[in-house]
Amino acid sequence: MATIGIKEIATLAKVSPATVSRVISSPELVSKKTLNKVKKVIDEMGYRPNRIGASLRTRKSGNIVAIIPDITNPVNAGIIRAIEQGAQSAGYSILLGDTQNLEERERHYADLVLAGQADGVLLFCSRIPFKTDPNQPLAGQLPPLVNGNERIDSDEIVQVAVDNVAAAKAAVEYLIDQGHTRIAVVTGPDDVPSSKERLEGYHYALQGAGIAIDNNLQLAGDYTAESGKSCAEKLLLLRDRPTAIFCFNDEMAIGVMKLLQRQGFNVPNDVSVMGFDDIHYADLVTPALTTVHQPLHEIGSTCIKLLIQQLKGQVVQPGRQFLPFTLKIRASTGPAPR
Amino acid sequence: MATIGIKEIATLAKVSPATVSRVISSPELVSKKTLNKVKKVIDEMGYRPNRIGASLRTRKSGNIVAIIPDITNPVNAGIIRAIEQGAQSAGYSILLGDTQNLEERERHYADLVLAGQADGVLLFCSRIPFKTDPNQPLAGQLPPLVNGNERIDSDEIVQVAVDNVAAAKAAVEYLIDQGHTRIAVVTGPDDVPSSKERLEGYHYALQGAGIAIDNNLQLAGDYTAESGKSCAEKLLLLRDRPTAIFCFNDEMAIGVMKLLQRQGFNVPNDVSVMGFDDIHYADLVTPALTTVHQPLHEIGSTCIKLLIQQLKGQVVQPGRQFLPFTLKIRASTGPAPR
DNA sequence: TTGTAGGCGTTATCAA
């Protein structure tokens, strides 16, 4: 197909290329009459403006790169779906940067911005994948960027998430209300900021109730169901078993339940299990999982909204923005056995 | 930041812009000495070539658009992850086109190719989102394109999937082997080609075993757990209940199990339940779901491989390419009750 | 092996 461009359209419509360009990008500057004339030719020829040409000139790609540890995680998938919607309706496209949690790949995708292939970054991990000078303020060294769902230790960055401390605290307080005092946690990996925050919340709740912290009841998993199972095994080996287990994601909670059931324990009569995230399958598992609901759609749409505001040149207040969590009480928790 | 380009580097390295360009894109054409000299300057300046400029010139964006009905579906997420890996290691980026099954959005994302923003399309739905002249052969009217996991009725298109007919047939034959004769199916929506194929497989298996087809045992769901539940309800209302239920995806199978259990039925002692897909949670549900395993990673990597071959100008044989499925026998199926 | 020069398709500036 002989490439057809703005010039050909201009010739056919007997106007200048500039006018055709205006018809495409700022039709309000063109008279009704020429507008229609040009539009007709565009239609007849099935002409599509070449975005690359425009990008080169405007220095705007119209793309946003989303850097995500794992698209296979339902939490991330839910967020991404919302992002994609927000982006599309603002005329942006999403470049998918699934990084498998590898720093190298995070940088690779961040580089797309430096190469002009993307105008901004949505970040869902806890590292900043750009070279920065620590002596300078961060602002000015970074492209438009929003961090979602995971904490970065800087108040110069726009961040959107649930208040993990408060959420975990609320979850544990609920268990305490149910009469539990031996409450175990299965955390995420030690170096994950959001996991640290949830652990804090757990501690606050225990302290608030005057329950001593028992390090034997704190186990680190890696957010997989398998790790949930092995942590549950360790907990069952304890002389004084917990009556409730709070897992820092649903996946591990499901693993914990699986193992408990396999060993003949009844959830929740013998042991209560609580998750975090409220993924779709939390409600489909048996017993249905009590968990902390994260507003995935809202997280995603807020992230993309704040990024687009930046891309439009609006000033966005940096710092963390908390979205409301809710406790989803289902069937996997109950009163402590006596 | 004053935009730094190939010219600035050239000046600093005391070579011509052409040489800098060669250093970037075809270093084998440059002498070792100048190569190092230029590379050093590039490094020192932290220069990143602008991809848009190159794209305009080469008419290649380096992007591939993946058109997917729903990224939230674990099947799609698994495929996409493999695609992303294959794309990245070949130097391509993935533009995410989550369409919510809307034809309008499919076209929107397909348009990215026409706008030069993407070089090829990965399609995971059953519509061709391009205007084509039905009187002409398809080939030549379409950009580089691979269809995955869903059937398009044309042998001019490169397609990658599991053999749905054979897979469904194998699944039902397994149930027949277990002594079941009243085997119900919960299909996908009527207009989904892969669902039709699975239904065919079901019919073949029954015919092969001399079991009459009973239309009361064929219910259409919409691939949600909810629809699985309501189909299960209808099946329980039947005078002659099925002893096995084959669902065309795991999600519905999980819904079916949930409802059966709620009504006091034991799975698999009273009713066997079989799924399709083998999503991650199939193994985490209770009882663990027997299902047809789809090789998601292989589907994704094959799709991207075939597309990249096309993009490199290699000729790819059109037509369907089948990837091997396997039966994953777990705990939700058993012998027919007597 | 390197340099010169033109152009990819669009938009922005300026003048008409």
Place this chain on the structure above:
DNA sequence: TTGATAACGCCTACAA
């Protein structure tokens, strides 16, 4: 309201 013209950043004949 429209048109002429010069970029945007890079690549690639072609010439040296």
